[in-house]
Amino acid sequence: MKYVLAAFAFACGLTACTQKPAPAPAPATAAPVPKAVAAAPAPTTFSPPAESAIPAGPLGDVIRQGRDIFTDTPTHAKAYVGNGLSCSNCHLDAGRQANSAPLWGAYGVYPQYRKKNGKVNTFGERLQGCFRFSMNGKAPPLDSAEMVALETYAWWMATGAPVGKKLPGAGYPKAGFKPPQPPDYARGETVFRNNCALCHGDDGLGRQVAGRNVFPPLWGPQSFNWGAGMHQLDNAAAFIKANMPFSRGNTLSDQDAWDVAMYMDAHERPQDPRFDGSVGETRRKYHDTPMSLYGTEVQGHLLGSPTGMH
Template structure:
């Protein structure tokens, strides 16, 4: 597996205007989520597996669960990298503050700024395949989307409809006043992340299957995925990483290591316009949170993609 190398890392500060807060009218799918205070127990509790009926619906839900945790092997026609849905939505899509399915399903249909339209939940899943999985969208009425939708619906049983449930997404981690530092992020990565994800972000494999996901390179999420945003990655990292030790990194460390990870090349944004990184940045990335796509860092243009 080959990875692009980069010039020495330096301090990069992003201006606050690139990280303007989105309102509900801007994007209903990206509402800022607040974490529940430590010790609070009011997170929604999805149903347990033993509560699932042994009928046609239960069979479909189980198929959706299987696809969710083993996406790459069970939907190879639609997955173009080494990831599964459960890599970003932990504990089989159940874990609060890890974009759990029970928090997402009741919020759709919703307007998404990303594609400037009201999306159904099926379309939201299709987007995950296209960007996070660097693949192609399964048919909205096909067996994959149907099964995954059934699994999400079942996890959301009795969840409030259209209500911003605590723990729904990745709780916002405010950008530190000094911005972020890629060199410090490299040190955090070496100390906290490399043991699972590898020195070069390559992940870990057993045979042909990843047991720890790659964070950059050809088998990771592409430049169109939400996780390429440094603010999104920082939120996920602080609340969920290192695995089983969420909240052990402070805000600065989370932003630094998120920036370090997202300063490395990955598959190209499938929305690339006329082969131009500049045009693609202006249309899709300039106002999409904090990200490095189309920026030059230490003389290296970020966003060239893996060829």
């Protein structure tokens, strides 16, 4: 499979012109010296309130409920999950950590139009999508206790953040993040063995203790499904570069991050819930981008094939 990577060229020029002085210049006032313009301050990452600042009383109780759902979703939202993942597996530090799609960076930019489902989504609808795709489950009703708690937790996390503005550290840092070479499965396997297998297992199926994830599966039946945003190479590579290996973000090279994202996303996982019986048609409708490996053949296997996971 070939990937077309955009290349950018920048050019700048400086033109100067001179003018012959007049033979008898009239007296003139010296031109004012322009004042120095202070450099714009570098963008700083928003800081959410400390957990100790959660208020007492009924409002604080719901905020804490939302935090508990976020950090242990299978326990506190059991009816709506189809795997063992928690929200905090991809949104690190209970949704606080910059460059791992923190809650404080998402709450204030909704409602917004999403190409994924072709309509304007509220924040609650965006959360419903997480349950359907990343959690491989079903969407909680917008007025359910679980959804109200998650939205309240996100609202509290964004205390003091501007509304309608994308903040530094929100989402995953994808802008301008391109690999020097097209992502490669074999190189990615080497990166995985050297940097990821210790936590996620040689088989990529994660580490569990007493039936609960200590480190999440990256593929297989308990991972996110083919509709989740993390199955796209650019999302996975940006997340990995900024945050992985755990607690050692930004230690992999750009190429290594893209290669291991390729390796991870080239493994089978649960079917896209929008699957209509045809892998090719489902790709055409929902995965028609070089960032998605769904419906492509890798290592002799058609990814997304209903023949089963391997």
